[in-house]
Amino acid sequence: MSSVLVQDIYKDRTQLIFHPIQETFKGALIPYTHCLAETENLTTLNDNTLFQIVDVRDTTVSTMSLIDTITDMINANEGFQDHYKGNRATRHRPIITSVDINDDHNEPPETENVHINNNVIYRLILQDCFGNLCYAYEEEPLQFLRGSNTKGIFRIELGSKLLVHGGTKVSINTLHLKNENITFLGGRIIKLNYHLYKRKLKELKDEIGYEI
Amino acid sequence: MRVLCVAEKNAISKSVAGSLSRGSFQTRDSKNKYVKNYSFKFTFPQWGECDVVMTAVAGHLTNKQAPQGYGWGECLPEQLFTCPLYDVISSDDNKKISENIINLARNSDKLMIWTDCDREGEYIGWEILSEARKGNSSFDLNTTLRAKFSHLESSHIYHAACNPIKLDKRSIDAVNTRLEVDFRTGYCFTRYLTDLMKNKLKSKENDRLLVSYGNCQFPTLGFVVDRFKRIKYFKTEEFWYISITLKKGITFTWDRGRLFDRLLTICIYQDCIINGGDKFIVKDVKNNITHHYAPLPLTTVDLQKDCSRFFRYGAKETLDIAEKLYTSGLISYPRTETDSFPNSMNFKKYIEIQKQSNDWGEYAQLLLNPSNNRFRIPRKGKNNDEAHPPIHPVSFPKNELRGKEKQIYEYIVRRYLACCSTDAVGSKSTIQIQWGKEFFSTSGLVVLEQNFLEIYTYSKWESSNKELPNIKIGEHVKFSNAKIISGKTSPPQPLTETELIALMDVNGIGTDATIAEHIEKIINRGYITKIKKGSGKSSQFVLQPTILGYGLADGFGKLGFEDISLTKPFLRIDMENNLKCILNGSKDKKTVIQEILKIYEDSYHITRSKSSIIVRAYEDALRHTQEA
Numbered sequence: 001m002s003s004v005l006v007q008d009i010y011k012d013r014t015q016l017i018f019h020p021i022q023e024t025f026k027g028a029l030i031p032y033t034h035c036l037a038e039t040e041n042l043t044t045l046n047d048n049t050l051f052q053i054v055d056v057r058d059t060t061v062s063t064m065s066l067i068d069t070i071t072d073m074i075n076a077n078e079g080f081q082d083h084y085k086g087n088r089a090t091r092h093r094p095i096i097t098s099v100d101i102n103d104d105h106n107e108p109p110e111t112e113n114v115h116i117n118n119n120v121i122y123r124l125i126l127q128d129c130f131g132n133l134c135y136a137y138e139e140e141p142l143q144f145l146r147g148s149n150t151k152g153i154f155r156i157e158l159g160s161k162l163l164v165h166g167g168t169k170v171s172i173n174t175l176h177l178k179n180e181n182i183t184f185l186g187g188r189i190i191k192l193n194y195h196l197y198k199r200k201l202k203e204l205k206d207e208i209g210y211e212i
Numbered sequence: 213m214r215v216l217c218v219a220e221k222n223a224i225s226k227s228v229a230g231s232l233s234r235g236s237f238q239t240r241d242s243k244n245k246y247v248k249n250y251s252f253k254f255t256f257p258q259w260g261e262c263d264v265v266m267t268a269v270a271g272h273l274t275n276k277q278a279p280q281g282y283g284w285g286e287c288l289p290e291q292l293f294t295c296p297l298y299d300v301i302s303s304d305d306n307k308k309i310s311e312n313i314i315n316l317a318r319n320s321d322k323l324m325i326w327t328d329c330d331r332e333g334e335y336i337g338w339e340i341l342s343e344a345r346k347g348n349s350s351f352d353l354n355t356t357l358r359a360k361f362s363h364l365e366s367s368h369i370y371h372a373a374c375n376p377i378k379l380d381k382r383s384i385d386a387v388n389t390r391l392e393v394d395f396r397t398g399y400c401f402t403r404y405l406t407d408l409m410k411n412k413l414k415s416k417e418n419d420r421l422l423v424s425y426g427n428c429q430f431p432t433l434g435f436v437v438d439r440f441k442r443i444k445y446f447k448t449e450e451f452w453y454i455s456i457t458l459k460k461g462i463t464f465t466w467d468r469g470r471l472f473d474r475l476l477t478i479c480i481y482q483d484c485i486i487n488g489g490d491k492f493i494v495k496d497v498k499n500n501i502t503h504h505y506a507p508l509p510l511t512t513v514d515l516q517k518d519c520s521r522f523f524r525y526g527a528k529e530t531l532d533i534a535e536k537l538y539t540s541g542l543i544s545y546p547r548t549e550t551d552s553f554p555n556s557m558n559f560k561k562y563i564e565i566q567k568q569s570n571d572w573g574e575y576a577q578l579l580l581n582p583s584n585n586r587f588r589i590p591r592k593g594k595n596n597d598e599a600h601p602p603i604h605p606v607s608f609p610k611n612e613l614r615g616k617e618k619q620i621y622e623y624i625v626r627r628y629l630a631c632c633s634t635d636a637v638g639s640k641s642t643i644q645i646q647w648g649k650e651f652f653s654t655s656g657l658v659v660l661e662q663n664f665l666e667i668y669t670y671s672k673w674e675s676s677n678k679e680l681p682n683i684k685i686g687e688h689v690k691f692s693n694a695k696i697i698s699g700k701t702s703p704p705q706p707l708t709e710t711e712l713i714a715l716m717d718v719n720g721i722g723t724d725a726t727i728a729e730h731i732e733k734i735i736n737r738g739y740i741t742k743i744k745k746g747s748g749k750s751s752q753f754v755l756q757p758t759i760l761g762y763g764l765a766d767g768f769g770k771l772g773f774e775d776i777s778l779t780k781p782f783l784r785i786d787m788e789n790n791l792k793c794i795l796n797g798s799k800d801k802k803t804v805i806q807e808i809l810k811i812y813e814d815s816y817h818i819t820r821s822k823s824s825i826i827v828r829a830y831e832d833a834l835r836h837t838q839e840a
Contacts, residue, residue: 041482059473062449062701119468123476137476171479208447 005161005187009052009129016129025050025185028163031130034173045168045175051126052161054133054192056145056154059121063208069153070201122155126162126175136164136175144184158196159189213262215254216320217359218269218313218340220327222247223539224364225268228326231366232264232373243308246270249316257374265316266326269309273339275302276395284403290820292400293813297392299342310343317347324357324376329599330547332725334358335387337379353379362600363544365607385801386791392805393787394427397812401425404816405764408823412830413760423764424737427784427812428730430768431721432712434779436740437757437765439707446703452477454484456492456645456652457693461678464492464645464652470699481696484648490694494687495651496644502657504636504673506664508551508593509602510627512724513717515546515620518627520710522670523619524752527713527728533620534603541607543624547725548600551593557601559589559632565608566625575667579632586663590631597724604628626667633664636673641680647694656680706745706754719781720788739764759837763830770825776815783811 004016004025018026028050034043058066122145124136138145144162145155163183169176204210219225226248229237233252240249250266277300278292287295301307317323323344327333337358344351357376361368405423413421451470454477457463471477508514512531519530534546553559566576579587605625613621642655656676665673683689712731716722722730734740739761742753757765768779776783787808793799819826 042486059471059476060469062451062472064447064449064701121468121471121476123473135475137479171482172475174475174479176479208449210445210447212441212445 003187005185006159006189008159008189008191009050009161010127010131013129025161025163029129032126032128032132032134034170035132035134037173039173040170041172043170045164045166045170047166049128049164049166050161051128051136051164052159052187052189053124053156054127054158055125056156056158057123057125058153059123059137060119063204064210066153067201067204067210070197070204074197074201124162124177126164134173134175136177139169139176139178142177142182142184143179144182153200154196156186157188158192159187161185161187213256213259213322214320215256215259215262215264215322215324216313216316216344217264217266217324217326218344219266220269220271220333220336221539222268222270224326225266226250227364227539227541228369228373229264229266231364231369232266237266242267242312244270244305244312246305247309247312249312254373259322262322265320267312267316269313269327269336269340270305272336273301273306273310273343274299276300276391278399289400289404290813290816292403293396293809293816297395299339313340313343314347317344317351320344320348322357323348323351323355324359324373325379326359326361328545328547329360329362330597330725331383331387334380334383335391338384341379353381361545362548363606364538364541368606382795382797386794389794389801389804389808390787390791393808393812396809398424398426400812400816401819404820405826408827409760409830412827422737423760424733425778426730426733427778427787428722428726429734429737429739430765430779431719431781431784432716432730433734433739433757433761433765434777434781435712435715436707436734436755437762437779439704439755440757440762441766443703443706448703449701450474450698451701452696452698454481454650454652455695455697456647456691458681458689458691462654462681464643464654467644467651467653474698477696480648480650481694484650484694487648488646491688491690492645492647492652494643494683494685494689495646496642497683497685498640498642500640500642501660502638502640504638504665504671506588506591506630506633506635507627507668507671509553509590509631510604510624511549511551511593511595511602512547513549513713513727514551515603515624516713516728517710518623518670519620520708520713522623523616525616525620526732527709528732529616530620531725531728533616534624537617537621537624540609542605542609542621544602544604544606545600546603547723548602549595549597549724550600550602551595553590553592553601553604553631560587562604562606563587563629563632566605566629568608569625571622572625572629572667575629579629586634587632588634602631623670626669630664630668633667634661636663636665637661638673638675643680643683645689647691654678654680706743706756708752708754709742712755720785721781734761759833760830763833764826766833767826767829768819770829771818771822773815773818776811778815778819786811 002017003019004022007016009016009029028048030047030049032049118141121138122142125133126136127133150156163185164175164177165181168181217228219228229250229252232254237250237252240251242249247268247270252264253261254264255261276297278295278297281287282291282295301310323341325337325340327336341351341353341356356379358379359372359376361372402422402424405425406421409423410421449472451472452474453470454466455463515534516527516530519525520527531546534543537543538546560580563576563579567573569576578584603624605621605628609621636659638657638659640655640657642653644651644653656678659673659675665671709731713727716727716730735742738758740755740757743756744751745754746752765779790799790804790808794801794804
């Protein structure tokens with residue numbers, strides 16, 4: 001049964017469905033105003049705010065490197081084989097030809113074996129129910145991005161909902177998240193995960209003007 | 213009893229004859245001027261004193277051939293996937309060698325194969341047996357004996373002659389499978405590509421120009437094109453990191469490395485200033501003993517990589533020279549994937565031999581003296597081809613070697629002595645500090661014992677110049693400077709032959725014995741070139757695709773194969789795995805050939821239906837080059 005967790009809180013704002021235990025989130029459907037305000041060095045978020053996560057990015061990795069990884073995941077034929085991958089290649093590498101994510105079969109590719117060390121810092125792009133976008137950085141390693149159920153480049157399904165508590169640090173208009181300041185609610189938005197890797201690959205290439 | 217022995221090369225035949233006869237043998241010419249017949253007497257434990265004739269082939273005797281009606285222009289290329297195939301003697305020289313074997317077999321009671329002890333050697337043994345049967349039908353796989361040896365030192369050869377085994381049918385089948393797949397796919401694609409590109413290629417020798425396909429050649433080309441593209445299309449990106457300087461010369465580097473987000477770096481820096489001010493806290497001070505490990509025993513690929521790196525020798529050149537050192541009895545068989553010496557190896561015997569050297573004899577002596585505690589049993593690697601031990605010296609040259617032979621022999625000796633030496637030892641000091649919530653580190657090294665590095669002069673491990681501060685855990689220390697530094701990513705370096713060998717090895721393209729040939733072949737075919745970069749001592753040759761090579765790899769990459777690729781290593785890895793299945797008996801030759809050819813046939817049909825993409829890729833590459 002549908003609920004706010006699998007709805008787009010911006011586009012479906014007027015038709016959001018809350019189960020009884022989700023009623024408390026209604027009060028968090030407020031705009032994130034810091035992105036509209038003058039830049040402030042250090043302040044805090046006033047009230048609990050509900051966001052949906054529309055992008056996740058490892059800030060220790062270059063865009064080129066990310067393009068390489070995704071290309072290899074989508075179709076090893078188009079990937080580069082001119083670099084040493086650590087292990088003697090003794091078996092056929094599975095080549096994923098499709099990343100269509102259809103509702104209940106929207107698992108990211110199984111081949112994503114992304115090692116995360118403690119020095120990785122993820123940058124999230126969050127969207128509130130009014131469509132405002134903002135960056136959110138990890139102030140400490142966030143459990144919901146590193147748990148046993150997370151995997152792949154994006155770690156979670158895009159469109160997952162995140163409740164950021166009032167009092168969370170805001171620096172230069174960006175949120176700085178700690179585990180104690182957030183409640184990860186899960187969920188997804190199907191559209192955001194549809195052809196995710198192909199779409200992301202195009203975005204990344206456009207971002208740096210990569211021509212291949 | 214009359215015993216016919218056949219080696220893979222005349223030089224091996226002569227050396228084995230010399231060892232078994234203790235230098236007392238008679239030499240007779242055969243019809244092939246490079247192959248001699250050596251006659252002598254030898255006492256085999258199982259047969260007593262025998263009359264032995266030792267002769268040789270010159271590598272493979274036969275090759276695959278399609279029957280009449282399947283020549284170029286006489287059939288469609290794809291018919292080569294299914295046409296009958298025959299094994300025929302490959303040249304007039306080989307016909308003379310075949311006649312020699314048939315004649316000698318007529319007067320022999322036993323056949324003993326002395327080909328190299330690898331898969332290819334087993335198959336050549338089978339070819340020899342097939343010819344010998346024409347002269348003596350009593351020879352078959354059960355009656356034919358096979359000497360197992362890995363170097364030409366006399367006692368080893370004597371042991372091999374007295375303890376023969378049998379030819380391995382599965383190895384023969386595996387090589388036969390590879391040869392059939394290579395023939396069918398190579399001929400089919402080569403004919404098709406040559407006809408397709410003939411009118412497009414600007415060459416005065418168009419009629420003789422061959423656009424060849426080989427299932428190792430193309431992935432090898434693929435690596436070169438991949439690197440070229442990666443450089444060509446590289447986009448520089450800016451990154452940022454925080455660096456702390458305690459005082460001049462003492463800098464702490466950020467444990468996070470670098471971030472590709474300026475805003476985040478600034479936020480973190482700002483947070484550090486607020487929480488840490490101008491002081492850091494010392495979190496950890498460590499002084500550990502560290503080791504620089506002595507090298508693993510030497511494989512062919514490592515020999516080729518190192519000779520390319522240290523002496524700038526090509527892979528094929530290195531292997532040719534090593535082959536010469538082997539046939540001269542100076543080193544063990546140079547084509548091996550094994551990086552562990554057998555437990556029974558008498559290491560000190562081969563160190564002892566090196567005592568007579570003016571250059572490293574003293575070090576050999578040092579290793580042998582137990583009071584020095586410098587000798588160690590070499591480390592064991594993870595690769596074992598079950599055929600040959602790692603490359604090692606087996607004797608000392610009677611006459612002084614010169615030039616490249618001298619250099620490669622010296623390298624092999626030094627590597628062996630290094631393997632038998634203790635690791636280098638150092639003391640590594642590391643200090644970790646915390647500024648705000650961020651961690652930074654610095655370290656220094658003092659080399660305490662050089663050990664193997666004394667003989668293995670190709671490798672360097674030196675003490676660092678900086679002196680670390682004398683600070684204690686928990687101490688709050690004021691620093692002189694903390695700043696955000698920006699940098700830019702740089703493109704990968706052009707591909708060197710050393711790297712290409714490593715890539716081929718790690719991806720299973722070719723074998724220790726053939727990697728060099730594949731590189732040589734794509735150079736000769738005009739798919740890649742060697743270009744000298746830099747000048748003086750830092751100059752090196754790098755590999756770049758030609759317009760044709762680039763166009764072919766790019767074109768094949770754009771054909772839109774769904775789950776196969778002709779320019780990536782996957783298909784070849786699959787084939788190698790299938791050959792291993794033949795070796796372990798889990799698949800038979802027929803099944804493997806059918807499975808592999810089906811994939812190639814499918815790719816051929818896709819290639820033919822989209823041939824314009826390949827032509828266009830070549831034309832694009834040509835146009836871009838002309839514009840540039």
